[in-house]
Amino acid sequence: MDDGVRRTREWSPASPSLVVRRPRRTVSRRPHRDWDPSSRSPSFAARDHGxxxxxxxxxxxxxxxxxxxxxxxxxxxxxxxxxxxxxxxxxPSKYWALAVPSFVIVALALSMVIYMGLNFLATPPPTSFGTIFDENSRERVAFSPAMEEERPIEPISDISIVQVNSVMFGDT
Known part of the structure; x- marks a missing residue:
């Protein structure tokens, strides 16, 4: 008999839970627990159930x-x-049946309008350079061809407004 076939026949699994059986004869791997409430700790019920x-x-x-x-x-x-x-x-007076919901709806609508207005006040105008450049802007670093071998990936930088205009509107 071949050595590999003998090893396969002699092999037995380490654990009975690893044995593959037909579906009708499948045995649960979990041990049977007695579900008597007095046999378990109170933390067991709070942790696993409910x-x-x-x-x-x-x-x-x-x-x-x-x-x-x-x-x-x-x-x-x-x-x-x-x-x-x-x-x-x-x-309460029946007046409040209509007054309170109306007040809540108007307050929500006004709070949205005020929130949008505060956002517009905090945003710089479109003509400001603050919308183009800020403290986190990075200019493109030009490096020599001799350094290309050492730096194969170009460093992170912002695209200049000149390049954006030339791509969007063409060279004029």
């Missing part, structure tokens, strides 16, 4: 939002005699 706090907060927040919206709409659209017959005697 929802994350962010998921719980998101769920509670969404439920709270739905309930608050329903209460708001009930307060806004239910007539005052019906509220009094249900036993609700203290509630």
């Amino acid at each position: 929802p994350k706090p962010s998921e719980v907060y998101g769920f509670v927040g969404s439920i709270t939002t739905v309930i608050a919206t329903a209460v708001y709409l009930a307060w806004a659209y239910t007539p005052e005699p019906c509220l009094r017959s249900l036993g609700v005697t203290y509630y």
Whole structure:
């Protein structure tokens, strides 16, 4: 018998989890655990099972939002005699049902306009050289052909405005 074939037949896997079996006879590699709550530590349950706090907060927040919206709409659209017959005697004026959402929408719109205006004030005008050059601008370094062998990659630099104009508008 060939030496390689003998080695293949004599070889046995180091671990039974590496043995390939037919799908019907596959055995789980995980050991069976007793799921008795008294047998595990409290940190095991918190670490491996259960929802994350962010998921719980998101769920509670969404439920709270739905309930608050329903209460708001009930307060806004239910007539005052019906509220009094249900036993609700203290509630804000119906004026605020329209005033608060209007105020919030106008405040958001104005804050966007003010934010854009502040950005325009902080930007230099288009004719300023500050839009072309700043403290991080780098001029192209001209080096001699003798240095090309030592520096195969050209150093990082900005393209000059003259080159940009000649490419975009042509040489005139």
